[in-house]
Amino acid sequence: MSSDLLEALTALEQQKGISRDVLVDAIEAALVTAYKRNFNQAQNVRVDLNLDKGTMKVYSRKDVVEDVEDERLQISLEDAQVINPVYEIGDIVEEEVTPRDFGRIAAQTAKQVVTQRVREAERGLIYEEYIDREEDIVNGIVERMDAKNLFVGLGKVEAVLPSSEQIQTETYAPHDRIKVYITKVERTARGPQVFVSRTHPGLLRRLFELEVPEIYDGTVEIKSIAREAGDRSKISVYTTNEEVDPVGSCVGTRGARVQSISNELNGEKVDIVEWSEDPVVFVANALSPSKVLDVQVDEEERSTTVVVPDYQLSLAIGKRGQNARLAAKLTGWKIDIKSETDARELGVYPRTEEELNAYSVEEPDGDTEDTGDYLEAYEYEEETPVEETEDYDLYADVDTKED
Known part of the structure; x- marks a missing residue:
């Protein structure tokens, strides 16, 4: 083991955002697997990686007992005290068992395991990032289509836009930029799966929050939304500030704000009414x-x-x-x-x-x-x-x- 591994781990941490400790744990787990598989060993072992010294050692771990039933996993109290007199019943004795050619075999066997653990760590980071963005609006790029679904690239993950969540009056082409609303994030065997929508009422709410500062800062509140995506929607707004016109704030000067939202939704008409109890x-x-x-x-x-x-x-x-x-x-x-x-x-x-x-x-x-x-x-x-x-x-x- 050399300083190259330390440099590689540091590079992965910077590029992928994966903690070096996570990668070290993955490597140690892979080396334990490699040792047991290639040397037909069934005993309990531990691999210690010293990144500073660039060393790798394998230790067998045995429980101190009165009567030994399995010599691969247990050691008698007398034998343990020969190694160190302080050992007592229930302690664990470690002994180095690093094979001479273990480095070559371990490198070949551990590569696939380490790669898998790195991939799982990346998926975990992506899941944590997008699970916090549920019910939020994001920008995406149309990447591909099949008979039912549209696949939208969000950067680190590809989101699914089902046909039922697409605006029927819209047409999509590869490389089109669209705003979508994240409805659900699931953890699957292939990694996190993100589902998005163009018809959800939440998309209209988020668009108004982006376009109308009074809604974003809480001065004006959206009370309810009724939407028939692609055709027409109604929203009710309310404010406790008597100096603010909630409807006028959402419409904007010469209808500029609501027009911008309508354009984003392919010409969908939006009625803005004042809420009342x-x-x-x-x-x-x-x-x-x-x-x-x-x-x-x-x-x-x-x-x-x-x-x-x-x-x-x-x-x-x-x-x-x-x-x-x-x-x-x-x-x-x-x-x-x-x-x-x-x-x-x-x-x-x-x-x-x-x-x-x-x-x-x-x-x-x-x-x-x-x-x-x-x-x-x-x-x-x-x-x-x-x-x-x-x-x-x-x-x-x-x-x-x-x-």
Whole structure:
């Protein structure tokens, strides 16, 4: 053994980030295996590596007992005290048994074992690094694809992006740079396996944290997210700072912040609404951009009946019921949307003055078509009035009217 080994261990520690003690333990374990295999020895042995002196020695270890049953593993008290009088029953006696040609044989046999231990140590470091990054966003490069999965390089590891976690409107090509959300990290026989997503609501949350300083520093809080990846999403935001507009902070000047996030998600529209602990206000906000005339709440059933102007019924429902469905997911309340005409015929609108005082909905300022800086978040096509209306239970998969 020479100083070359010490230099090699130091280089591995610097390049791979693996502690030299870990490598020394791996080498000692490999040499013990090599000794037993090549010299047909079954006794308990220990290998001592002295990196400073560049020496390697093998010691047999025997237990001190009164009656010897196996001479390879045990030694009598009398024989032990001949070596050193201080030995007592239960002690361990070590004796050097280093073979003359052990260096050559050990080098050949230990190479594969040491390599395996180094690889395992590297995998352990990678696992520890990425397990701490679960539920976080990372940059990756598309490396390859198969029939179902996309493989994204994250630097030290290759992550799997399953087809179910891909945005269906996106196309990927090798060397494309994308942001992904780490959903799970597993330890496998082949090393750590990282699973990522482009459809998880957590990706939208992290993108807003990166883009909006007020969210990153905690001034504005994201309360809930409802997302249909690649098409449209809604998020609710809240702040206790009266001087900060939570919605305006997320939208940015001329919609720059939300536009940047939309571009990262392949044009996905993002509605930003203000959260409220009052379900009347929250549900009305969540159905934006439609105007809401009234919201009636059933606390026991955790459901709401929403009245909208006749000409905005289809806008409130959205294409294939998307706007109402996302609003229900965002608020956690069932939403039954009725037109003003149907509500009057059923006698649920207008309500008595006492009821209206108990539940009042503030109408949005200005016309709903005037979206201003919210254009990207609230863009929609002109709707046509719906002559016949139906009730929509948004937690059930029911057919809704097309625009």
